[in-house]
Amino acid sequence: MRFTSEQRLDDGVLAREFTLGEIPGTLWTPESAAPVPLVLMAHNNGLPRRDPRLVARARHTAAHGHAVATIDAAGCGDRPRSAADEEIRAELRRAMRAGEPVDAIFESLIGPLVERAVPEWRTTLDALLALPGIGSPVGYSGWTALGIRLAVSEPRIAAAGLFAGGYVPRAQRAEARQVTVPLLVLVQWDDEGNPRQRALDLFDAFGSEHKTLHANLGGHTGTPWFEVEDGGRFFDRHLRRPAHEATGT
Amino acid sequence: MRFTSEQRLDDGVLAREFTLGEIPGTLWTPESAAPVPLVLMAHNNGLPRRDPRLVARARHTAAHGHAVATIDAAGCGDRPRSAADEEIRAELRRAMRAGEPVDAIFESLIGPLVERAVPEWRTTLDALLALPGIGSPVGYSGWTALGIRLAVSEPRIAAAGLFAGGYVPRAQRAEARQVTVPLLVLVQWDDEGNPRQRALDLFDAFGSEHKTLHANLGGHTGTPWFEVEDGGRFFDRHLRRPAHEATGT
Numbered sequence: 001m002r003f004t005s006e007q008r009l010d011d012g013v014l015a016r017e018f019t020l021g022e023i024p025g026t027l028w029t030p031e032s033a034a035p036v037p038l039v040l041m042a043h044n045n046g047l048p049r050r051d052p053r054l055v056a057r058a059r060h061t062a063a064h065g066h067a068v069a070t071i072d073a074a075g076c077g078d079r080p081r082s083a084a085d086e087e088i089r090a091e092l093r094r095a096m097r098a099g100e101p102v103d104a105i106f107e108s109l110i111g112p113l114v115e116r117a118v119p120e121w122r123t124t125l126d127a128l129l130a131l132p133g134i135g136s137p138v139g140y141s142g143w144t145a146l147g148i149r150l151a152v153s154e155p156r157i158a159a160a161g162l163f164a165g166g167y168v169p170r171a172q173r174a175e176a177r178q179v180t181v182p183l184l185v186l187v188q189w190d191d192e193g194n195p196r197q198r199a200l201d202l203f204d205a206f207g208s209e210h211k212t213l214h215a216n217l218g219g220h221t222g223t224p225w226f227e228v229e230d231g232g233r234f235f236d237r238h239l240r241r242p243a244h245e246a247t248g249t
Numbered sequence: 250m251r252f253t254s255e256q257r258l259d260d261g262v263l264a265r266e267f268t269l270g271e272i273p274g275t276l277w278t279p280e281s282a283a284p285v286p287l288v289l290m291a292h293n294n295g296l297p298r299r300d301p302r303l304v305a306r307a308r309h310t311a312a313h314g315h316a317v318a319t320i321d322a323a324g325c326g327d328r329p330r331s332a333a334d335e336e337i338r339a340e341l342r343r344a345m346r347a348g349e350p351v352d353a354i355f356e357s358l359i360g361p362l363v364e365r366a367v368p369e370w371r372t373t374l375d376a377l378l379a380l381p382g383i384g385s386p387v388g389y390s391g392w393t394a395l396g397i398r399l400a401v402s403e404p405r406i407a408a409a410g411l412f413a414g415g416y417v418p419r420a421q422r423a424e425a426r427q428v429t430v431p432l433l434v435l436v437q438w439d440d441e442g443n444p445r446q447r448a449l450d451l452f453d454a455f456g457s458e459h460k461t462l463h464a465n466l467g468g469h470t471g472t473p474w475f476e477v478e479d480g481g482r483f484f485d486r487h488l489r490r491p492a493h494e495a496t497g498t
Contacts, residue, residue: 189453189462200449203464204438208466209466210466210473211465211466212463212464212465212466212473213438213462213463213464213465214461214462214463215452215461215462215464216460216461216462217457217458217459217460217461224459224461226482226486229482230479233475233478237475
């Protein structure tokens with residue numbers, strides 16, 4: 001892991017760009033003498049790690065007291081896209097404009113994207129946990145399909161905050177029952193592209209003993225800011241357990 | 250309003266019993282030099298104000314920094330029950346034991362209970378707001394049917410936290426669309442006596458521009474403790490607005 005730039009932000013958070021082989025990423029860490037828990041943060045459907053909404057969530061979560069890392073996995077964000085992916089994305093745009101069903105197209109785009117992303121996130125996790133000041137257990141926040149795959153395959157993930165506003169491939173819907181870590185699932189009640197019932201069914205399917213759904217009025221990008229704060233406290237409860245009194249979770 | 254006893258609790262909260270005419274109540278106030286917002290707290294279906302779960306919620310909410318008041322309204326808690334109410338309650342117990350439908354029985358019990366409770370809560374609110382150290386705007390927490398009726402009829406209610414685990418009479422279901430204050434609605438995902446879809450439909454029906462649903466796994470009495478803390482912050486956002494930065498709500 002090689003740091004290529006660093007910037008101290010006005011809330012005391014240190015933002016560092018890194019590369020790990022071909023993988024570009026960003027790590028935000030709070031000012032803290034003691035090691036802080038790590039939260040991996042990914043945007044639904046592989047949107048760029050530099051997206052202002054993701055950056056704002058990451059900064060706030062770091063200022064709250066967690067280390068936060070994100071990467072552009074293969075085919076995501078700034079990374080080169082295969083000709084096949086470009087073709088599927090063009091077909092997706094066309095179908096959306098035409099108001100045609102898009103599930104099958106999403107399946108062929110997002111399914112492989114998740115499969116390719118998982119090993120890169122795990123490699124990144126290995127490298128991050130070797131850094132001084134980064135503790136475990138590890139939380140995950142954001143892209144639901146990737147979160148399901150990681151929660152099932154990566155035992156270091158101890159809690160996950162999932163945004164139920166993105167296409168979840170069949171494989172991940174099928175393995176939702178195998179997810180057992182505590183979950184905080186965010187739903188936008190009127191998310192244009194993501195049927196409400198599908199989000200509620202997914203929440204119902206998760207095998208976790210401790211799972212909470214937060215639904216807010218409004219469309220896909222309307223999640224209120226206080227949900228980032230609630231997410232910080234969710235990770236406090238599950239990633240800092242020994243230092244906190246029992247909360248009933 | 251006559252205070253009949255007072256006790257300083259170990260978290261600094263002052264708990265005072267009061268009577269207001271025939272109405273018995275309890276007021277919990279935090280140690281605070283400045284006036285604090287008031288939260289009216291009622292148990293679903295008129296359960297007693299001395300119920301340990303309600304008392305625990307009230308104490309915690311007061312320690313968080315709000316004044317909290319509850320009463321036993323007519324026919325609720327310690328108050329005498331009419332022969333007619335006793336008959337309906339006996340019929341309800343019989344029907345529940347027999348596994349028969351109970352909606353019609355609940356309607357005939359809860360509908361009038363809400364109608365009789367509302368003027369007593371409003372009288373109590375008048376008396377509480379005349380006390381030193383109790384500020385407005387006012388929040389409401391708990392019994393959903395009463396909360397709907399108060400939110401629609403009492404303009405001093407500025408925000409409401411509703412527990413969607415109780416029978417909501419037809420009249421209150423019908424006026425849910427008229428509720429416009431910010432809402433935090435709690436649902437227990439596997440509440441034995443309260444169908445999930447009915448709770449989701451009620452959440453959907455509310456007219457409020459800002460409404461949030463929190464659903465947790467488990468049965469009727471399984472609401473996790475952290476929801477009391479989330480409730481405290483919800484009231485902070487809506488009852489202390491001038492002192493807080495905008496949060497997106």
